[in-house]
Amino acid sequence: METDAVSALAGRAAELLSACRSTSTDPADRSAAATDRSGFVPASLPDGVVYAESVDDVVQAVRLAASHGVPLVPRGAGTGLAAASSAGAGEVVLDLSRMNRILDLDPVEQIAVVEPGVLNAELNAAAAGHGLFYAPDPASTAICSIGGNIATNAGGMRCAKYGVTRESVLGLRVVLADGRELRTGRRTIKGVTGYDLTALMIGSEGALGVVVEATLRLRPAPVTTATAAAFFPDVAAAAAAASAVIAARIQPSLLELVDGPTLEAIDLALGTDYRRRGGAFLLGQTDGFGAQAEMDVLAGAVEPFATEVLRADDPVAAEALLAARREAIPSLEKLGRVSIGDIGVPRGRLAEAVTGLQEISERTGVRIFTIAHAADGNLHPMIVVRPGESVTEGPAKTALGEMFHLAKRLGGTLTGEHGVGLLKRDWLRDELGDVSLDVQHAIRRALDPQAILNPGKAI
């Protein structure tokens, strides 16, 4: 942009900020709102932050952005992993974290209506009081917002059985790029009036509208849960065991794989001895009225590949087995800066995927630690670099690109649940093709012709 254009934009952004009720141009606040947990470092700071406390605040900010031609970057809790809420000079951040009320929780209909800033774990705590739960459970559940979950179509461990965010959202209230309010979906379980605008909004990274309210489906807490874990000689054996679980035609409620290097990192952080016990770890749960019988089948499928199979007979023992998986990311974060990859592959090709990731690590010299939502074929290869090194440039970027090509070669995808943001745009056309991208841009133009909302993200 020319210098004149930049300063004109800065002037218009300043006008927008001065017209809104609760804002900040403090460098500390702008810095806090400039990026997410992807490791992406923006080259500049956004011009300011609008803190929305109501739908009217959002409408006002969006209308001002449209009339002033100022790009607006919606932001939830900032826990994204694809730089989808990163913002820079000339942009204003629309922070939705103060819209954090649970507006309704109907235990009979098993429905909650929430504002976008409600944290995933807060909703789950409220639902648990009624014997219900909200299925999507990203690893960041304690700190991520429902609005962000919707913007990225977030998954988690439980989507093995219960589906991703899309399967738990019945309806949305959205502020469009021109400030109009759109309601999508409904409170009923089924409904087919008109196009599926709810699904269109989910995963669109805030580029088609700002979600200001969501009607969510809750589910009954399972009557029984069974848990088992197993150690394997190596990660390929663990991946083969996971594929065998799928081939055994059961429905685990979670099936999580942790590779040897990650076990080592957990041992280092926690003083455990996982790595000594095996070169990879697989954790399975089943739930429902037949959880124990289903777990028998799961354990039977895993056994031929395993060196050790552990069954948990009570919730405390189960929680101990879950700890290894839960501590994976925090343990890696003690080793350096972490960039969490997110490829998806067909479920029968997990072993090829983990072997391919090892080869990429050897070829690029980048350290890769892998965990996976194995029942969905969704792998999180995590690159760890030393402080000061970039996770989005240089060898790390080369490795990210190779991961994508590996996924593509196996019939998979660039991103299973984290989204595209700024981080993965380079490979998007290669996966989607020209026609798909054209259609997506046409839809974007139809809804936001001025490109006001989160420009440059998602597509």
Added chain:
Amino acid sequence: METDAVSALAGRAAELLSACRSTSTDPADRSAAATDRSGFVPASLPDGVVYAESVDDVVQAVRLAASHGVPLVPRGAGTGLAAASSAGAGEVVLDLSRMNRILDLDPVEQIAVVEPGVLNAELNAAAAGHGLFYAPDPASTAICSIGGNIATNAGGMRCAKYGVTRESVLGLRVVLADGRELRTGRRTIKGVTGYDLTALMIGSEGALGVVVEATLRLRPAPVTTATAAAFFPDVAAAAAAASAVIAARIQPSLLELVDGPTLEAIDLALGTDYRRRGGAFLLGQTDGFGAQAEMDVLAGAVEPFATEVLRADDPVAAEALLAARREAIPSLEKLGRVSIGDIGVPRGRLAEAVTGLQEISERTGVRIFTIAHAADGNLHPMIVVRPGESVTEGPAKTALGEMFHLAKRLGGTLTGEHGVGLLKRDWLRDELGDVSLDVQHAIRRALDPQAILNPGKAI
């Protein structure tokens, strides 16, 4: 339209038809392709029918339609219930029923790739050979096509547990209104690259593109299924029992309600004695490793409302209980012309819905028979008129309108799984509102600016 314009359009349609490989302008073929099973009678016949046998045939037909400005009406098996594939003068039908190959069935990945003309029951038969099933099961399973299921986001009995068509479609190959080929989605379970064009296409009634191939998710056949049925003094008691099942926090694989008048019609057709045994009937199934234990809870929830509870101990007994539900529509069709309504309400308000339907019947003098997918709150109130009477005009239309307003008053929807087509457009704006309809038209214009594909349907 002016007479000159009509004849010019007819001339262009004739050109299109003469350029395509397999077509018909025979009045019998045009009549057969003019409407669906909704009871809607078009005022005129389409100009002709193109029978596509390949993707290339579809591309050619769509390109010619675009270049000649001739509206094209995609058609599957013609079993729709909302007049979404009805066609009249100046329109050409694009019949996809000959594209009926199962291209791939991967029992390891539990995925099928099919052409749109494959019948729902054919796919299920093929999947059953591998111990798998395709979840969406409209009552018309034996005669409806997967393409039509996708165009309407079809449901059925099993979606109580397994979701509607949207939850079973991983990816699509679509011919756009300009003849370009679009691929959406993927073969992996999860994936979030770009906007969810797969969901956008599902339920769009052929107005955003012509589905020429679908990648579908199959599921393992349940290891055990448990079945029970119960009779009740009246339909309100049966509806209250269904709500009690939901409140009991279990997950039936199906939960079907049949009201007294429908039982009477079944008795008349089959010589059974259902109506003598009760004023309404509820059928429940549970499946999976804990099916029997879950059924105990279901039966316990139903019992306080019922006059008689029957458990089926083997598949033959279960099939006998299912017969009452399966025979409902065929039995009504012996009484006259049937128009199948499709409202959805919150699951706790089923009793109010069935009571409201009885009041509508009394007020309008129209005979209404009700069955319901009770676990989803999806009711099918069926209007039966004498031969020669219209099911889409006069008192029947008044009753349809009142059904919609009843659903709306209860916080529900105009259509749970059949779609809008031509039949329900009058009430669409009332449910969706101006902004939603504007957005939908904007998307439609972005994808099909000439309004070539199925104009006037869905939105």
